[in-house]
Amino acid sequence: MNTKFRSYRASATIATSIIFAIAFGSADAALRSCGSGMIYDEEFDLTWLQDANYAQTSGYDSDGLMTWGEAAAWADQLEFAGFSDWRLPSATNRDASVICPNKSYSCNQSEMGHLWYALGGPNLQNVPATCTPRQTCDDASGMYINLSDELNVFFINMQNDNYWLGTEFDENRAYGFNTGRFFDQPPQESFGGRQGYGLKTSQFLSYAWAVRDGDSCPPPPTSTPIPTIGPAMGIIIGVALAGLARRELRSRVRPSKVSDSETKHTDA
Ligand SMILES: [Ca+2]
Ligand SMILES: [Ca+2]
Numbered sequence: 001m002n003t004k005f006r007s008y009r010a011s012a013t014i015a016t017s018i019i020f021a022i023a024f025g026s027a028d029a030a031l032r033s034c035g036s037g038m039i040y041d042e043e044f045d046l047t048w049l050q051d052a053n054y055a056q057t058s059g060y061d062s063d064g065l066m067t068w069g070e071a072a073a074w075a076d077q078l079e080f081a082g083f084s085d086w087r088l089p090s091a092t093n094r095d096a097s098v099i100c101p102n103k104s105y106s107c108n109q110s111e112m113g114h115l116w117y118a119l120g121g122p123n124l125q126n127v128p129a130t131c132t133p134r135q136t137c138d139d140a141s142g143m144y145i146n147l148s149d150e151l152n153v154f155f156i157n158m159q160n161d162n163y164w165l166g167t168e169f170d171e172n173r174a175y176g177f178n179t180g181r182f183f184d185q186p187p188q189e190s191f192g193g194r195q196g197y198g199l200k201t202s203q204f205l206s207y208a209w210a211v212r213d214g215d216s217c218p219p220p221p222t223s224t225p226i227p228t229i230g231p232a233m234g235i236i237i238g239v240a241l242a243g244l245a246r247r248e249l250r251s252r253v254r255p256s257k258v259s260d261s262e263t264k265h266t267d268a
Pocket of ligand 2: 075076077078084085086
């Protein structure tokens with residue numbers, strides 16, 4: 001019975017662990033949805049807003065398109081989930097602390113580049129040759145291809161356009177990252193995945209996407225832990241139960257033993 005009990009508890013614990021892993025785990029080990037409007041990038045230890053156009057969603061800006069100064073001011077004043085240290089993503093590469101050359105398409109070590117390329121962003125190798133010029137792909141013929149469906153599993157409102165990065169190139173220019181999923185000429189070229197710099201002024205309005213350092217996900221809901229019996233406690237309980245059973249057995253057989261003994265003694 002004790003073995004059965006332990007086996008039941010072990011099964012329950014394993015089942016609970018599996019359910020927990022399914023509920024809170026993710027198919028993509030690198031990205032984790034916090035379930036509260038934030039997505040955590042485990043590799044870069046960054047938390048992104050799930051809404052990639054929150055400036056508009058929140059009513060801060062009518063369309064989300066801003067100058068660099070407006071975008072930086074929006075991120076600076078943003079308070080979300082109790083955090084006030086949101087910022088625009090950095091253009092600097094994590095691995096080497098340098099910035100990719102202007103108009104780079106393979107800049108996968110900047111903060112947005114990491115999201116775009118390493119975490120399921122578009123693979124430009126897959127662009128069909130028929131998808132040029134841009135209009136051919138945009139129209140209702142179904143040629144529009146959203147190359148970043150995997151990113152959209154996690155994020156919402158990601159724009160087909162340029163996003164400001166927090167890094168300035170010089171006094172008048174700042175970096176941006178393009179998340180376009182349409183195709184522009186020359187053949188098979190999309191601006192999606194391109195990092196470069198442009199004028200901060202209203203001639204080049206771009207979107208803003210806020211990020212902050214660290215894991216901002218709230219801890220998973222606490223559930224009442226199912227008590228488990230460890231090997232040592234199992235042995236102790238097992239020995240105790242065995243002892244009880246032996247005493248029980250003795251108390252049942254003792255009267256006949258005593259009478260036997262008494263009989264023998266009497267006989268002797
Ligand atoms: Ca605007
Ligand atoms: Ca702030």
